[in-house]
Amino acid sequence: MARIGIVTFPGSLDEQDCARAVRRAGAEAVALWHGDHDLHNVEAIILPGGFSYGDALRCGAIAKFSPVMGEVIDAAKRGVPILGICNGFQILCEAHLLPGVLTRNAHLHYRTKDQSLRMENTTTPWTSAYAPNAEVVIPVKHGEGRYVADEPVLDALESEGRVIARYVGGNPNGSARDIAGITDATGRIVGLMPHPEHAIDPLTGPTDDGLGFFTSALNALSGVGA
Amino acid sequence: MPRVVVDVLLKSEILDPQGQAIERALPRLGFDGISDVRQGKHFELTVADDVADPEDVVRRVADTLLANPVIEDFTVSLVS
Amino acid sequence: MPRVVVDVLLKSEILDPQGQAIERALPRLGFDGISDVRQGKHFELTVADDVADPEDVVRRVADTLLANPVIEDFTVSLVS
């Protein structure tokens, strides 16, 4: 069975939800600990949402220095698929695995909302299960999700097709160009503000539209024949 | 036009969780010998030339809006 | 022991919604003639006596941890 690792930092909150989503997709969820130098042979990694280290200073700023992040950065160089959700996205930006930074929402409030997104890049290991330009509803919940990068970076993201998902029907935080998620130059590392792990079952979420992120990974890994 | 700076810090007897989190992270990053880290807010404001006492105005702004006098102290200084 | 101050501000080209919110609130509170409000962070750190160049150490702390160079600038100064 494909092994997908989920990191717990002190202050992580959504790791159980991610594990549930990974299992629902049919993979094995492997718990990774911030203080370990060990990735337990996982084939893909999720950095979950939450308030790592209390989000002191800036979201993700302290988490990027944890021992496990050293391993995650090495794994990224080897092409291991990595998904950062919300706080995980913030950590990936702070660790410079993804460009730009997530800043305080323009309206200055934490906001929870069932958000419509358009899936724009469906070639990554985390998004291949979606039809190109599919519209999905996945919750957002954050106080610091406004994506900021300088114009040349934004232009490069656009021209290289690296915006993987965009807010539609209203931008919940003032993100540049309605960006909800991006990928790196290799297309293996994805950062996303919305929470697909909260949309895997209409009983507990607005939809099950989020499951595709996890089944995508499973497909990518079984394609590799790992 | 005068530019005035306001620095706001939690009163010293009040818990500063942010400062503590930073202090705990420093040794892990290889920085030793740093203690008593406090995190506060820094504001810069431009005051119009026709305002008689810019520092005094900003002090009142700080007292009503920028700082919470129940838990915070502030300092005001003119930079230019 | 030397106390060092770090002030971190968003780069001028980056939108500062907190500063703007303050600026919009001021006229309602009866404060006129104040413009270009920016909100940033203020840190104070104590450096041990045996550290050779406290300002330099703190500059490195600011560069690695306290500020994010993608969007922020910082200044370091020794207060005592």
Add this chain to the structure above:
Amino acid sequence: MSTIDTTDNAAGSPQVEQPYAELGLKDDEYQRIREILGRRPTSAELAMYSVMWSEHCSYKSSKVHLSTFGDLPKSDALLVGIGENAGVVDIGDGWAVTFKIESHNHPSFVEPYQGAATGIGGIVRDIISMGARPVGVMDPLRFGPADALDTRRVLPGVVAGIGGYGNCLGLPNIGGEIVFDPCYAGNPLVNALAVGVVRHEDIKLAKAAGPGNLVVLFGARTGGDGIGGVSVLASETFGDEGPAKRPSVQVGDPFTEKLLIECCLEIYAADLVVGIQDLGGAGLSCATSELASAGDGGMHIELDKVPLRDATLSPEEILMSESQERMCAVVEPAHIDQFLAICAKWDVTASIIGEVTDGEQLTVDWHGERIVDVPPRTVAHEGPVYHRPIERPEWQDALIADTAAALPKPSTPGELRALALRMVATPNLCDKSWVTEQYDHYVRGNTVLAQPEDSGVIRVDEQTGRGIALSTDGNGRYGKLDPYLGAQLALAEAYRNVAVTGAVPLAVSDCLNFGSPEDAGVMWQFQQTVRGLADACRELGLPVTGGNVSFYNQTGDTAIHPTPVLAVLGTFDDVTRRTPMAFGGTPEETLILVG
């Protein structure tokens, strides 16, 4: 020579004048302390008694009335009842649920963000101390008029504080209330509910048993927070010039509390504690005396072992400090290494501060000198009991006589339309999403219903779908008209809100928000409310599992409306059978009015 007021010193200097009045103690209460001890109290003992005998901690005005709840018929579902940190009810399959509602009204008026945040933090620690994993929070709130200047200060701060703390703990916010009424201007009500789940065999109690067992303080370091907050804040009315004594407020750190939750759950899973107690109002004074009082022996504490954030604190201040995010556990020596290792794993500071003794006294030393030597029951459980004067207010009849019959009624479709529009636009009825969208209701992935539904519904067991429903309701205006019926109406509303989701109502927790108990009219309202609730609970077959009384919600002579806030818990065998309130999903649905 030492400046510490030791017990020997106290025995030898009976004539020393002590500031008991400033600490909120009455003359007769101070005399009673002297009788109990057979000497004058040391300053540390005085600090302890004064905080523990405050209205807030001792329930001295409400006790005689609340005992009615204890007289309700036994419920099979009730595993732990009133008296513990929170009540526990059986929901089947070996699962139990603990829930409790508490007030943090005065602190939230003084400092809205931190007051509300620490309100959430405090109630969540009550849930942890029962051995349970917290799984959700709710926040019934009341403010002055929506357009009042002070509401603009208080409301955004309170909401941000509840969100800031609860979101960071990873607890879904599954409901609450926002009510505006002029009577709450200057006395906002910030009530907070937390709910947790626990397997029957894992339930923990706050008691110190087994001589030789160690007392461990763990969590945040102790600072000068809220010293005197309990006695000063909760037993003095705010005068015209604002708070009579400005206490230092408590600042919360939800990150530390999140670590504390995970640390405690890992400690419970390894079965490493004999008893456990959270630190809330009255801090260590409360935790040590309650643990010792509920146990079978005595307790000895070395106060200088308490990890401090501020080295200048005096022993009296350490005993009274209300620093947040702390717990106190009783641990067998054989388990202590494992206990401390789990604390270290979660980066939680822990310190052995004493041990259970086979004596009967609670003793506290400060650098080897004895500063406290008291029978713990007299501090924790045998405080003063008041039979306050009770009198039906003379304005009550006039108020009731002034019925709605005299009000103009809409008589044309146009007037009716205007009235309907006016009603939907009132702050009390309008959309609350500006508030609720600041709260995370998705975290943990078990929220089946949350705002804007009538009840919050949480799945407890993923395999079977077993779950719970919770609703909080209150109506101060009904309470003012008729406190007996008003309380019953509030309970009935919460009960209905739980029932309409498809859950079976099972138990009640309440937060009773009132004016000054020194006002006979307020005491009448209180007595009527408690009687009304007890009678209704008997009728509905529901136990009261615990709750909270908040007195002194008044400005000058004007009290808030009597505002009991009721929380009803219901259970589901299978939450997939919940009924949401939305309709219109399928064509030709029929709308039926029932009742």
